[in-house]
Amino acid sequence: MKPPAPYLPAATPALSQADQEALTDLYVRGTPANTLRAYERDLRYVTAWKAARFGSALDWPESAPIALSFILDHARDLNDAPETDVARETAELLIAQGLRKSLSCPAPSTLDRRIASWLAFHRMKNLTSPFDAPQVKQARAKARRAAARSPAPKSTHPITRDILELLLATCRGSRRDCRDRALLMLSWASGGRRRSEITGLMREDVSLKEFDKSGVVWLSLLETKTTQKGETPRLVLKGRAAQALVHWIEIGGIEDGPLFRPVSKADRVLKRRLSPDAIYQIVKHRLEQAGLPEDFASPHGLRSGFLTQAALDGAPIQAAMRLSLHRSLAQAQKYYDDVDIAENPATDLLG
Template sequence: MKPPAPYLPPVSPALSDADQDALTDLYVRGTPANTLRAYERDLLYITAWKSARFGTPLDWPESEATALAFLLDHARDLSDASDTDVAREAAEALIAQGLRKSLTCPAPSTLDRRVASWLAFHRMKNLTGPFGAPQVKQARAKARRAAARPPAPKSAHPITRDILEQLLATCRGSRRDCRDRALLMLGWASGGRRRSELTGLMREDVSLKEFKEKGLAWLMLLETKTTAKGETPRLVLKGRAAQALVHWIEVGQIKDGALFRPVSKSDRVLKRRLSPDAIYQIVKHRLKLAGLPEDFASPHGLRSGFLTQAALDGAPIQAAMRLSLHRSVAQAQKYYDDVEITENPATDLLG
């Protein structure tokens, strides 16, 4: 099944062809790449769900009855439903297409994201979505509460400093080792970078003007999840992390273009950039070499590990956030709370 074309702004008779093209281009340029990919996946899922559930394509605007059915179908565990249940039959069709993993109730965050995408498609077409209707709105709130569950960590364990040292010890002398050492150290020491931020770095985003004199390397992140274009944060690397980055740039002969690149089996540095999935494979590979389970941590463990280590070392949360670029103090505080509660004197009252 081919992904449907993105539902961008509809053709308006008031606009010329050039203006219509400019409006479509504005939507694409003004939306982060990860969000566009999420929109495409959600649109594919929603389209397939309605086709399986009602045998019809999406309507614009969509009816309140369809929106309510979507919420009800995704607010219960369908593995307990009868084989003739229409919601279960639709779910099984989605599983057969590889669009759904199981009959169990999806996470509230997944449902919220799909609803948000559906609303975004309506706004793109200058239409009002059905999810603002009182009954639909109330059902959505009840579905969220009924399916509430503790959020699963993005990484099974944080990659704290001791774990990071074990991973770095597996990086020896090949170009691939040099790249992985630099990637892991930059990803951790610069505040816990996301995969998209690591793969998006260009050689032009790295300044080494102060490296020889002060041992500093400066990074510019052109766009992150919590900052927009024009708000380019500058982050600093020092010590071993800066040295590892400079060594990789020299060994990989990175003069321009992508900073982190694939390395062939013959240890030749390629020109294209690493994919976000490659970061996952690198972490998985280094965990295995270090004698740890491959699922011990994910790339997000670099981010959670940085904040956890900052809390363990007593670094002020504001200082850690200046590097992690967390927008919410409450979000960053979770890592500090997990550490601080073990040091709370009240936990020793029984002796």
Template structure:
């Protein structure tokens, strides 16, 4: 029996009369395997938000395809600060309903990137159902462009401070001799020295992804990432760990007796290794914990500080940006250049003209 439209979530391809049940199942499996796990989770969150917004705003469920009028209302509701709106304003009432459900933080105007992401998800849902998108109408497209321009703001850094080498050394100094300490030391070093890895990339590493065959001879450990935000599966070049970072990882593998499964695993209160994968949020908690132990404010940096810190340190040390990007795997030079610009402008002699 073929799946019906109602049995499949909108982020998976809609059933087609031209496909057999086996072909439909294969197509669905292809979309699941070909879509990053983080994207699937984002789709689910955005679908929950959009559905709740439509119910609170119009008292009805989502339509497929959705009307251009509904799409325009969605943009208008998210293009202004509703703190200044009348309490009987329908957009404010809708926002308050979403806040009460824990789906919206405040009445303030959401960041343009948040609106863009939710619209992109909505567009993707229409594509999966092979339907025309309401966001493609001229009026809606123009309103979206105006909303983006009206709410433009400087991008907020993902980490308040970069975790540069000196900060990393302070975090590593808190890692003493327990299994948890060994794991955290190896994780922090790998996350920083291999190019500033993202949380999902660190937790996604399996034991077989870290090759230690050359370690005794050359002191090198080779890392194979399945895929990253900027590279697809099978397209990610091997990365290398050298020196202290390679030593810390090999030590963790020996102490944790990691023979297979996830490379980094949870540690119990009794300091035993638990054979399961860490969640990406665990990296955030580990960084917060080490910051606190090092005497730094908890909000001093986030896990993304490992990535920004690697690039900032590369700029401070004068490493060519192309060399840093070969490890960070940034696809855009302009994106990586931002970290270099912050360093270069301080060293710019034109900044000292007044003395």
């Protein structure tokens, strides 16, 4: 049997072997796959940091001084630090291992995420967290304020309808083109789906029962970043997006299994599912084909573009959120605010 990941519950003498295995299985099944992957990345980073900084493995529970050192090491720009600075030496080792990009101060969100994962590891093991110590708590709050910056957009530009049309115009007649057209239109028109949601779609998640009668296709997502298994509402595709998806299902011979799959150079549809990185490559390729810079937008531009277009077209934000499945009104409102401020007549007072 594969040994449990280090962040999973530690063996407890009070539990039988069967109960321990059941608890571990419960954590795995009850945690989204993307979250598990994030936990593993963060644990790998934190483990490497402590080994480089202190020459020792993680302790469970970890001590407050170690937690404080982690915050201090990531709360300043190390480019100007002396070469003998221990935090800089540690960062350079992490860069050499491919775990850190530069000596610059990490984004507050990155530090928060790694600390949140570390906190989660302690909760899973039923241990007291070192980040609850008053001094550590205060240092974390000060570090967040000191490094505060405007959050960088996940996509340089939103892929609004006009940009999407340029991408779709590059999809002509091959099976690969049919797949990309359906993937782009579904991703955008169903509310701006995330990469993991697209690659996780199965043929059985698509209902065509109403397509011949009303041109409507229903989608069932297993789960999303903001919804749990069994709680995600069905989504709908209409018009061109529905037609493009049905065409891909027919041309690709998708009777069961993954909905979106790789297509070989010989234009043969393979059986395995697309990876999230493949969607990044598809968007990049279509941008190039459309004559736009490859870094013009990322796959998240489909999500931000859907909400931006909804704002431009005057769609109520509540209606857009029913498709995008944003949990936070404030987060979705940002896209509407960008449109509102640009159209605000007070911006034209100088003429």
